[in-house]
Amino acid sequence: MANWSSSMKWHDHIRIAVKAAEDFGLDRSLIEMLRSSVILPDRKKQKYERHHTGKDPETMLLIWNARNAVLRGDRSAAALELGQALHYIHDKSVHVGSQHSHDSIEQEISSLDFPQNAIENGRKRGVCSYRCAERCVSHTTPKDDAASALWEATEHSRMLIAAVFGDAHVSDVSFNRMRKHKWLYLLVAACLSVTSLIVLPIILITLARWPGFPSVLLGVVSAIVVVKPLQKYIDLRLECKWVAAGSEAQPKLF
């Protein structure tokens, strides 16, 4: 049986993960852990299961697990989790077309030279932050040519290793500022919701004597208005967690 449900050959999953990890400077034992965990999803999956699409939440969960493991000092567990996330990123880079085109891309990737420039790009772009990890996952898109797929898988692997294993370089001052801003955005979102959902209808009803005002429409407008500060709050909250969760030195926030 042709193993066509796998989006990339094991050899390629491994060479990308190992090269990216070596470039980052991970310890040998962690590289060995990545080498085995990057093919784990194909070993675990059911026959014919296709897992190259719709895996973003699972991928992000694995990345969070990896980051939390780093923060509690268990780098080996982190490599086990991250390797599996890298697998999904690699698979997602490959276009899911007909079985024929899929097979030929898979074949061609194996014949390509390793894109060292993609490693260098990933080294420049990868930073230890939630935002970097999240963007790597959400911006990984299926490519319909082998060279682009290999490039993306490689660059994003290098970035994700830095996002998870890198040093956060957050001073106490900027960490406190980040925490303050987080609450500020939540406050703005709350004020905007109260204004548009309660205060505005009351004004309209009393002043314009317009009880029939379409409150559903107002609800929609309100949701659009508050979404930005709320998203900012969530991002900052997650960024704080990325830096501090489980760390003894930093205050526990959530």
Ligand SMILES: [Zn+2]
């Ligand atoms: Zn796979």
